[in-house]
Every structure is written in C-alpha cells, then in structure tokens.
Amino acid sequence: MMAPSGALQTPPVPAGPPAGDFLRVERLTKRFGEVNAVDDVSIAIAKGEIFALLGSSGCGKSTLLRMLAGFETPTSGGIQLEGREISGLRPYERPINMMFQSYALFPHLTVWENIAFGLKRHGQAKERVAQQVERMLGLVQLKPYSQRKPHQLSGGQQQRVALARSLALEPRLLLLDEPLGALDRKLRAQTQFELHSIIKSVGVTCVLVTHDQEEAMTMADRIAVMSAGRFLQVGAPREIYETPATRFVADFIGTVNLFDGTLVEDEPGHCVIQTPAGRFYVSHGITGVLGQKLSVAVRPEKIEISLQAPERTDANCFRGDVVEGAYFGASSLYRVALADGTKLQVSVPNSERHGAVIKVGAAVYAYCSPESLVVLTS
Amino acid sequence: MSLTESLAESIAGSAYTAAPRRWLDRLLHRNWGRTAVIALPYVFLVLFFSLPFLVVLQISVSEAEGVKFKSLWDYADGTLSLHLKLANYAFLATDRLYVNTYISSLRFAAACTVICLAIGYPFAYFMTKARPTLRPILVMLVSLPFWTSYLLRIYAWKGILDDRGVVNNLLLALHLIDEPIKMMYTPFSMTIGMVYTYLPFMILPLYGTLVKADPRLLEAAGDLGTTPWKAFWLITVPLSKAGIIAGSMLVFIPCVGEYVIPELLGGPQTLMIARVLWEEYFSNNDWPMASSVAVSMVALILLPLVLFNRYQTDVRGEGADAAAPAGGPR
Numbered sequence A: 001m002m003a004p005s006g007a008l009q010t011p012p013v014p015a016g017p018p019a020g021d022f023l024r025v026e027r028l029t030k031r032f033g034e035v036n037a038v039d040d041v042s043i044a045i046a047k048g049e050i051f052a053l054l055g056s057s058g059c060g061k062s063t064l065l066r067m068l069a070g071f072e073t074p075t076s077g078g079i080q081l082e083g084r085e086i087s088g089l090r091p092y093e094r095p096i097n098m099m100f101q102s103y104a105l106f107p108h109l110t111v112w113e114n115i116a117f118g119l120k121r122h123g124q125a126k127e128r129v130a131q132q133v134e135r136m137l138g139l140v141q142l143k144p145y146s147q148r149k150p151h152q153l154s155g156g157q158q159q160r161v162a163l164a165r166s167l168a169l170e171p172r173l174l175l176l177d178e179p180l181g182a183l184d185r186k187l188r189a190q191t192q193f194e195l196h197s198i199i200k201s202v203g204v205t206c207v208l209v210t211h212d213q214e215e216a217m218t219m220a221d222r223i224a225v226m227s228a229g230r231f232l233q234v235g236a237p238r239e240i241y242e243t244p245a246t247r248f249v250a251d252f253i254g255t256v257n258l259f260d261g262t263l264v265e266d267e268p269g270h271c272v273i274q275t276p277a278g279r280f281y282v283s284h285g286i287t288g289v290l291g292q293k294l295s296v297a298v299r300p301e302k303i304e305i306s307l308q309a310p311e312r313t314d315a316n317c318f319r320g321d322v323v324e325g326a327y328f329g330a331s332s333l334y335r336v337a338l339a340d341g342t343k344l345q346v347s348v349p350n351s352e353r354h355g356a357v358i359k360v361g362a363a364v365y366a367y368c369s370p371e372s373l374v375v376l377t378s
Numbered sequence B: 001m002s003l004t005e006s007l008a009e010s011i012a013g014s015a016y017t018a019a020p021r022r023w024l025d026r027l028l029h030r031n032w033g034r035t036a037v038i039a040l041p042y043v044f045l046v047l048f049f050s051l052p053f054l055v056v057l058q059i060s061v062s063e064a065e066g067v068k069f070k071s072l073w074d075y076a077d078g079t080l081s082l083h084l085k086l087a088n089y090a091f092l093a094t095d096r097l098y099v100n101t102y103i104s105s106l107r108f109a110a111a112c113t114v115i116c117l118a119i120g121y122p123f124a125y126f127m128t129k130a131r132p133t134l135r136p137i138l139v140m141l142v143s144l145p146f147w148t149s150y151l152l153r154i155y156a157w158k159g160i161l162d163d164r165g166v167v168n169n170l171l172l173a174l175h176l177i178d179e180p181i182k183m184m185y186t187p188f189s190m191t192i193g194m195v196y197t198y199l200p201f202m203i204l205p206l207y208g209t210l211v212k213a214d215p216r217l218l219e220a221a222g223d224l225g226t227t228p229w230k231a232f233w234l235i236t237v238p239l240s241k242a243g244i245i246a247g248s249m250l251v252f253i254p255c256v257g258e259y260v261i262p263e264l265l266g267g268p269q270t271l272m273i274a275r276v277l278w279e280e281y282f283s284n285n286d287w288p289m290a291s292s293v294a295v296s297m298v299a300l301i302l303l304p305l306v307l308f309n310r311y312q313t314d315v316r317g318e319g320a321d322a323a324a325p326a327g328g329p330r
Helices: A061-069 A111-121 A126-139 A155-167 A185-202 A213-219 A237-242 A247-252 B003-016 B018-028 B032-060 B087-094 B096-129 B135-147 B150-161 B166-173 B187-210 B215-223 B228-239 B241-256 B260-265 B273-283 B287-319
Strands: A023-032 A035-045 A050-054 A076-081 A096-099 A173-177 A205-210 A222-227 A230-235 A257-266 A271-275 A278-282 A293-298 A303-306 A317-327 A331-338 A343-349 A363-368 A374-376 B073-076 B079-082
Touching (some): A035 A230, A050 A213, A061 A096, A061 A205, A096 A155, A111 A126, A111 A155, A126 A185, A155 A173, A185 A213, A230 A237, A230 A247, A271 A293, A317 A343, B032 B287, B096 B135, B096 B187, B096 B241, B096 B287, B135 B187, B150 B166, B187 B241, B215 B228, B260 B273
Parallel strands (some): A096 A173
Antiparallel strands (some): A257 A271, A271 A278, A317 A363, B073 B079
C-alpha cells in the first residue's frame, strides 16, 4: 500500500541562476541493436536537486545513468554539466561520482583505503587525503570501522562506505544506482532518511535510479517516470501521485481504480464521464470532444464506503457488495464488487479503535468527491 | 558456597561430564558415509605417499650393507641403541656439486615460473575478455596438450630446436644465418620445454580467479578517476593474487623436481636435482645417498607449499579476525 507521501520536508531549491540549468540532457538516445534503450530524452536539473529516475527493470533508467557517468556512449544527443558538454569525456575525466548498485567496494582494501582511493588518484597531498577521509568517515559515522575490510561490515555499513567513497572527491554530480536495493525492508526505511539528509547537508546535485516508488518519493525532489526508454511524466512526488498524466503512471505509482468511459459533458469548471459502473462528476474541465473515450482514475484512500446512502447519489456514488476485506492496522482495504462487475479497491483509515466494522458480504455505498477524480486521456 | 566448591562444580559441569558426552554424541551422530568419502584420499595418500616416503627417509639415514641396509636400531644388554647415519646429509650440505645443483634447480624453476606468469597472465586475462560463449572453447584449447603424451610433446621440441630442426632449417633457407644456431641441449631448450609443458598449470588457475572478477569494480575505479591501465594494477592484479600464487606453485614445484625435460632437452649446463638423483640411484647404486637427496628435495619444495597454505588460510580466516589491523601478509 502506498501512502500519499511527498518528498521529505526540505528547504526549497535555492532560486539561483536559471533553475534547471545545472545539468542538461538534450535529446539523448542510446540504441542497442534495434532497441532504443533510451529514446530521445531531455531533462534539466537544478543545482542541489535530487532527481529520481523511476521505472521497472529494462525501462532504460540505468542506461541513462550510465551515460551520465560515462560508462555508455550516447548514440545521439548531448549532456551538459554547468554549461560544459561532457558526453565526450571518459568516466575518469568527469566531475561526477557514482554510488554503484550493491556498492562495488574494493574487497582487498580497508574502509579507509576505499574512501581514499579517488583522492589518491587525483594526486592530493597525504595530509589532505587523510583529512578528507576522516571528514567522510565522520559524515557517515563509520570512524570506528575505518580499518575493516568491506566483508566485515553489515549491508548498511557497506552502503555508507559506498556513499562516503562517492562523496570524497566532492563531485559536482552524484549518481546513485538503486542505493537501497541491497538492504532489507526495515533497514531501508531508516537508511532512506539518513541518505537523504547526508546528501542534502552536502548539497550535491544528485540523480538516482530506482524501481522502488517509495524510495523515489521519499528521496527525490522530482521524479521522472520512465518506460520503454522515454519519460512518461516528470514532476514532484505529490504531483505524480495526485495528478498522474497517463494510465501507466497512475497504475505504476501506488494503487488506482480506473474506469473507462465516454465524455458526456465538458464545461470549464467540470466534466461528466459516463462509465458502465456509473456517472462521474469531475471538478476540472478538460479540453476534449464529447463522446471521446477516456478514463477516470481514483485512489483507494479517496473513496469512502458506508452502509447508509450519502446525501447525493446522482454521481460519484455506487452500490456494491464487499467481497474481500483486509485489516492492515493503520487502515483496512476492501474490495467492493459493483453492479457491472467492476471491483473497486477502497482503503479506509482505522481512525477509531472500536469503529463500525464493515463485514464481507455487506451491501455498501461507495462514494468520492469530484475533487478526488482525475481524468486520463491516454 | 566456597570458591573451591563452585570451581569444582564448574569443572565437573563443563569439562568432566560434558566433554565425554559431547565426544560420545559426536561419535554416535557421525555421518559415516561422509567420513568415508573424506577418508578415502587420506588413505590413498598414506599408503602411496607417506609410507613410501618414510621408507625413503629410513634408507637415507641407514648404512648400506651389500644389497641390504643395516637395521636402524638394535637391542642388546638392556640398551636400545639407535643408528642414524647423517653423513649423507652432511655431505649434501658441504659438497659443491649438490649445493650448486639445488641452487640451479631452484633458479630454473623460478625462471620458468616468472616466464609462465608473464605469458600466462595476459593470456588468461584476454580469455576472460572473450565472448562468454567462446570461453569454454578457449579453456579446452589450453588443456588440449594434455590429450597427447607429455613425452611425445617433449620429443617434438627436439625436432623443432635441433641443429637440423625446423627453426634452423627455416633460418638457413631465409639466409638469415649461415650455420645452425645451437639451441638443443642448452638452458634455452630446457627452459622452453618446461615453460611449454607447465604453462597450462599457470593459465587455468589464473583464468579461474580472473573470470570471477567483478567488472563493476573497474568501473568504480574509473569513476573515481583511475585510468584503465592503473585500475588494472590497483584492482585486477591484487584481486587475482590467489590465482597468481596457485599458478606459480603449480609451475614451480614440479619444475624443481623435473626429470624428463632436463634429460631430453637439457645439456651439460643444466644441472637439475632430479638427474643427480637418478644417477645416484641407478648409476652409483648409492641408495642411502640418493634417498637423502630425495628427502632434501621434498623438504625444499615443501617450504613454499607451507607458505602458500598459510597464505590461503589467512585469506579464508579474514572474516574471523575483524579486529585485526589492516595489512597482514600481502
């Protein structure tokens, strides 16, 4: 179950020089054989922003990240970092560092040597290297572990070493490849916040790749939902969740009830859609043609159910039978079968300890407000 | 309760009662099938290596008496006397010929190991860079020479390196030389033969470790500002240390004791311990002397092996000594 969470509360991105001009990706394409792994993608990322590429495996997010790092050469398009074209540079020439999936720590080196690796390669003075490594160890709270080898550390500690190693060179851009993917669920939730606060405290601009929507939503200022090498929607977590642009995005992020129907009324302030399940009155207008086929989306937590009929039953109200119920503690999830056979998912918060219980088999009214509905045309 | 009482109880509770019970438990719950499988190679080694070696050891310290050897001990007048003739060993350590032969054997073996490593490392490295579908074929090609007799392959080198061999004939035909170059029966021909024979033993363990290398480590090194060439030396080579050591042992140890190749391809300049050994046994018929040469050779080879084993246990034991300082044996 996906709660409608936004990114962590952080000070807004400073409105410096033209926002979104720090990292610019222009019409970037990567072709493998006949397949476009990344297909004509453009983005602009602001300084200090955390930008997440979210998608299922094979959507091209990792290829895009690897092109930013320099491990893949773009078939066409450009990458500019602070106005400088970098797509022709080798990985070791870019002011970019990456935290690899499952970390890729050097197994034969200690934590200290791992973090110092990049600093030594850049020919920094011994004292400067030691100073920076100590600073990084402090940042990720691993000072007591500096002389251990990676295999002597827990998964969470390894993850922090990897972060320290990628931050040690003070990169202009930090890339994170599935940063929490190798951690178990409980640890992940905790590490998510830690990672976020470290990155924000350092102030580095960051592009992260994940298939985990919760991770993307807690970590990122903006999310790009990717599929088949393209961006389907780019926006703040709240925007993507509350106003998905397409059926795919609505379905990919969280749970959604989708109703296919036709547009029967379209005014500036509202529109009405007729579906086999019933009439939907939506509080926003769309620029469509009457009779157009489209869909209405509504999140499970935005539907209410009750045994009594609500005040208005002419629209956004459906009768049905509860066919399944699951108690999750904080909320309960019900599946309601409507007259036309549609199964509606409804999430009800358990705000009272001994509130009224709706049993499986009960005939209920399910209703939602016009504001909670989103019309999707594609 | 007094201190002695509690002490006695703790001893009784832990050592006196628990230990035999644990021992009995282990005996009863032992997986005998497993034990048999593990014991089999041990039995084989004891029967066909340890026992014969003890016989050789015995001969090396006994006095020859015609075709027989004097008993190592006798018991008379209530006195057990032991007769260990150490003169052979003393002679070995002082005689120029033996000392020089040992040193020469070690030098040839070391040279062969270094050459095998120099050829084998890039070879194994590029094998791992081949397409995954091609790799099993390459591994098979490396082990292909094992399919023909080792003796035949050594003889074949005679045909190549002889004064009237392939190489000399070719060079003569091209008028690059006026008279054949002497290659056979020199350190050169023997080294070629040994490198050729033992190269697969270097390549295969190296390939085994290199193929497991994580390519993302090299990417990470590149990402942190390392050129591919430096990353090779800083990441690939240190991480293939186990393969380098295993391959070097597999080449070095048999090279020290190699007999056939020095016999067939070597000459007067190539003193090798195994040939001396053969002469002592079968030309001089001095079995005690020959045996002491053999025992010294085993001791000489055992040393690097023991060091290698210690290194291996260090590598495996690393997880346990979490508090150990960095470094350790490099």
